[in-house]
Amino acid sequence: MSVVVPECCDDLKRERGRCLFNKEELTNILDGGPKLTEKRRRIEKMLINTPELFDDVSPDYLSHEDRYSNELRKATQLMTTLEKNGFTYNDAVTTGTGLWLLMDGNPLSLHISMFLDTIKGQSNPQQLQEWLPLAEKFKIIGTYAQTELGHGTFVRGLETTATYDSTTKEFVLHSPTITATKWWPGALGKTSNHAVVMAQLYLGGKCYGPHIFMVQLRDLETHRTLPGIVVGEIGPRLGMNSNDNGFLQFNHHRIPLTNMFMKHSQVTEDGKYVKPLHSKLSYGTMVQTRVGIVYHASRELSRALIIAIRYSAVRHQSEMVPGDPEPQILDYQTQQYKLLPHLASFFALRFSARALLEVFIGTSAGLGSGKMNMLPELHALSSGLKAVATNDAVKGTDICRLACGGHGYLSSSNLPRIYTAIAAGITYEGENTVLFLQVARYLIKSFRASSQGQTLPFSVSYLRVQPPSSHAPLMSDRGLVDALGAGVRWMVGEAERRLQQLVDSGHSPHAAWNACSVHLVQCADAHTRYYICEQFVDAVSKLGETVSSGVHEVLRQLCRLYILHRVIQTAGILLRCGAVDGKALTSIEEEECHLLATLRIQAVSIVDAIDIKDVFLKSTLGAWDGNVYQRIYEEAQKSPLNKSDVTQGYYQYLRPLMKANL
Ligand SMILES: CCCCCCCC/C=C\CCCCCCCCCCCCC/C=C/C(=O)SCCNC(=O)CCNC(=O)[C@H](O)C(C)(C)COP(=O)(O)OP(=O)(O)OC[C@H]1O[C@@H](n2cnc3c(N)ncnc32)[C@H](O)[C@@H]1OP(=O)(O)O
Ligand SMILES: Cc1cc2nc3c(=O)[nH]c(=O)nc-3n(C[C@H](O)[C@H](O)[C@H](O)COP(=O)(O)OP(=O)(O)OC[C@H]3O[C@@H](n4cnc5c(N)ncnc54)[C@H](O)[C@@H]3O)c2cc1C
Numbered sequence: 199m200s201v202v203v204p205e206c207c208d209d210l211k212r213e214r215g216r217c218l219f220n221k222e223e224l225t226n227i228l229d230g231g232p233k234l235t236e237k238r239r240r241i242e243k244m245l246i247n248t249p250e251l252f253d254d255v256s257p258d259y260l261s262h263e264d265r266y267s268n269e270l271r272k273a274t275q276l277m278t279t280l281e282k283n284g285f286t287y288n289d290a291v292t293t294g295t296g297l298w299l300l301m302d303g304n305p306l307s308l309h310i311s312m313f314l315d316t317i318k319g320q321s322n323p324q325q326l327q328e329w330l331p332l333a334e335k336f337k338i339i340g341t342y343a344q345t346e347l348g349h350g351t352f353v354r355g356l357e358t359t360a361t362y363d364s365t366t367k368e369f370v371l372h373s374p375t376i377t378a379t380k381w382w383p384g385a386l387g388k389t390s391n392h393a394v395v396m397a398q399l400y401l402g403g404k405c406y407g408p409h410i411f412m413v414q415l416r417d418l419e420t421h422r423t424l425p426g427i428v429v430g431e432i433g434p435r436l437g438m439n440s441n442d443n444g445f446l447q448f449n450h451h452r453i454p455l456t457n458m459f460m461k462h463s464q465v466t467e468d469g470k471y472v473k474p475l476h477s478k479l480s481y482g483t484m485v486q487t488r489v490g491i492v493y494h495a496s497r498e499l500s501r502a503l504i505i506a507i508r509y510s511a512v513r514h515q516s517e518m519v520p521g522d523p524e525p526q527i528l529d530y531q532t533q534q535y536k537l538l539p540h541l542a543s544f545f546a547l548r549f550s551a552r553a554l555l556e557v558f559i560g561t562s563a564g565l566g567s568g569k570m571n572m573l574p575e576l577h578a579l580s581s582g583l584k585a586v587a588t589n590d591a592v593k594g595t596d597i598c599r600l601a602c603g604g605h606g607y608l609s610s611s612n613l614p615r616i617y618t619a620i621a622a623g624i625t626y627e628g629e630n631t632v633l634f635l636q637v638a639r640y641l642i643k644s645f646r647a648s649s650q651g652q653t654l655p656f657s658v659s660y661l662r663v664q665p666p667s668s669h670a671p672l673m674s675d676r677g678l679v680d681a682l683g684a685g686v687r688w689m690v691g692e693a694e695r696r697l698q699q700l701v702d703s704g705h706s707p708h709a710a711w712n713a714c715s716v717h718l719v720q721c722a723d724a725h726t727r728y729y730i731c732e733q734f735v736d737a738v739s740k741l742g743e744t745v746s747s748g749v750h751e752v753l754r755q756l757c758r759l760y761i762l763h764r765v766i767q768t769a770g771i772l773l774r775c776g777a778v779d780g781k782a783l784t785s786i787e788e789e790e791c792h793l794l795a796t797l798r799i800q801a802v803s804i805v806d807a808i809d810i811k812d813v814f815l816k817s818t819l820g821a822w823d824g825n826v827y828q829r830i831y832e833e834a835q836k837s838p839l840n841k842s843d844v845t846q847g848y849y850q851y852l853r854p855l856m857k858a859n860l
Pocket of ligand 2: 308341342343344345348349350351352381382383384438443622625626627628629630631632635
């Protein structure tokens with residue numbers, strides 16, 4: 199398959215003719231620099247020239263088993279293609295290129311993410327030396343098996359036990375109840391021959407809490423399940439049905455002492471426990487994956503936006519002025535209002551993901567030298583951003599689907615698949631409400647610490663009890679972000695007051711917490727969005743000195759739209775705390791409408807700059823050339839029902855019904 203850029207339809211030609219900025223420059227910014235764009239395109243070119251990686255038939259027409267095998271075939275082909283061309287799985291992860299191909303829940307994705315990340319992040323030097331080369335070369339294939347039938351969120355409540363037997367220097371893994379069955383892990387059912395397993399560590403009858411163990415599940419030659427292990431697939435799900443999410447039970451299954459991951463906590467041969475420097479270090483893989491999910495969510499949202507915005511420029515419907523030709527639906531203000539704030543969100547999330555990655559890298563470097571102080575901040579930021587990014591990507595993707603009318607409901611638009619894949623992100627890797635409550639805990643602690651005169655870490659420093667007053671004019675970007683910050687400070691102060699009031703009136707702190715938790719989740723959401731606004735404003739102002747004026751103007755407009763939209767969403771709070779008044783809100787609403795019309799002019803060019811090729815978009819509605827109707831029609835011809843004029847169902851059911859004397 200070669201890269202042919204087709205001629206586009208007149209509508210899209212006209213849209214592209216209005217572009218006033220350098221698309222390549224914007225692409226480079228989104229990729230993180232020209233070198234990364236170049237690398238991504240090199241990988242893409244190589245993949246596009248590997249026809250085996252592309253489906254001839256939609257997975258929707260395959261059986262459950264064929265769908266799994268087909269995805270596995272492509273995943274293994276992808277790995278060998280990368281290897282042959284001097285790239286690694288990691289190149290496909292960091293450039294996102296692998297994911298474009300394997301979008302239906304891929305059986306190797308847990309191996310290349312959480313399994314390998316656990317080996318890298320939780321092993322001692324000997325374990326690293328033993329397991330990493332095997333895993334990187336796919337000699338062993340693994341997954342991350344933590345969640346059980348009975349517990350996902352509450353990790354401390356897991357029931358699988360790992361009891362040390364000092365006589366044999368082994369751990370005995372056991373699932374004591376039905377609810378202790380591991381349930382959900384991707385690729386656990388049929389693909390993995392190993393798993394990193396979270397289990398309660400027992401030494402001398404005492405429980406030391408959840409710890410991680412490397413467990414072989416299947417024979418490396420026959421792939422048969424080992425004795426003492428029961429493993430299988432959990433059945434169809436809302437989406438990502440090409441994966442083999444699985445279940446796992448242990449029946450007094452023995453593994454060597456050296457299979458407990460021992461970078462942070464250790465068990466000696468005689469069964470003594472050595473504590474980690476921080477009790478939550480074993481949760482490190484989850485934190486790292488949450489950072490990755492913020493990128494992942496923004497990428498998925500961008501695919502949906504490209505599809506919906508191109509389609510909106512091609513689709514003509516109704517009359518705006520009686521008797522006039524039908525306009526492009528993108529000309530309707532309501533259509534712009536559906537799509538463009540989400541386009542701004544995509545940029546906001548992309549810049550925030552980058553900022554979060556820097557915090558992650560900084561914190562990890564600190565951990566290496568024993569510094570634990572940044573861990574709570576990283577936990578709060580990664581939890582909050584994972585939750586906002588997945589919530590917004592899911593909402594945005596569904597709005598993109600709705601914005602495409604009936605055709606958005608077609609599988610061939612690819613919007614349903616993007617939606618169901620990213621919808622899982624709200625639940626996995628920490629359910630979003632639960633993660634917001636973790637953020638809220640950090641906010642309340644920080645607010646209280648500030649009342650006692652303590653200095654606050656950077657992401658919450660604006661919460662200090664006596665903040666410096668904002669000097670920026672209210673209507674400037676900075677002024678509005680400061681107003682949003684004042685709103686969050688007010689919300690957190692109010693939550694703290696309510697908590698205290700409940701405790702003072704005799705409630706336990708835990709009961710008070712639950713009684714305020716709706717408000718606390720709102721605080722966490724608002725705080726995270728304030729952080730995102732700050733990152734967006736900072737990124738655009740830093741880029742200002744280095745980019746051309748056209749690109750800077752587009753970014754400035756997107757950033758402005760994001761902030762205005764956020765202020766309007768938070769209007770109630772901002773009015774209550776006096777950060778804005780009704781007059782300001784009216785002018786913000788008017789400015790937003792004006793900005794929608796301005797951004798609409800270059801909207802197609804902006805999504806073009808995200809630079810996702812048709813073969814990766816996989817959409818009849820979003821292709822570069824805008825040849826929507828032909829594509830939809832051709833895709834429908836592939837339906838197995840169209841293979842014959844009269845189906846078996848007619849002879850079997852319909853005809854007898856028509857002939858029956860009812
Ligand atoms: C071939 C394929 C090619 C594909 C190519 C792919 C390309 C990829 C493209 C993009 C690149 C992106 C990178 C890749 C990522 C892509 C993502 C897509 C794949 C992902 C697949 C994911 C599949 C899903 C996996 C899972 O779901 S695994 C299971 C996850 N489970 C959870 O997250 C459980 C959630 N629960 C918890 O985390 C905790 O139990 C808790 C809710 C935090 C509570 O913990 P608990 O111990 O009870 O603590 P508390 O008592 O509440 O708090 C005590 C204290 O500790 C603090 N705390 C808690 N956690 C942490 C932490 N992690 N770090 C630091 N501190 C922590 C907490 O705040 C408290 O502090 P204080 O006492 O000070 O308040
Ligand atoms: C597609 C998919 C892939 C997955 N892959 C993996 C994997 O590879 N490995 C793995 O180990 N796991 C995996 N999981 C499991 C996933 O991590 C859990 O489903 C997730 O952590 C949520 O836990 P739960 O299902 O127990 O939900 P629950 O915790 O039971 O949540 C149910 C409801 O209760 C609420 N709730 C729970 N606790 C609280 C609280 N403290 N305060 C307020 N509300 C609360 C939640 O907000 C939610 O509304 C996967 C899940 C899915 C859907």
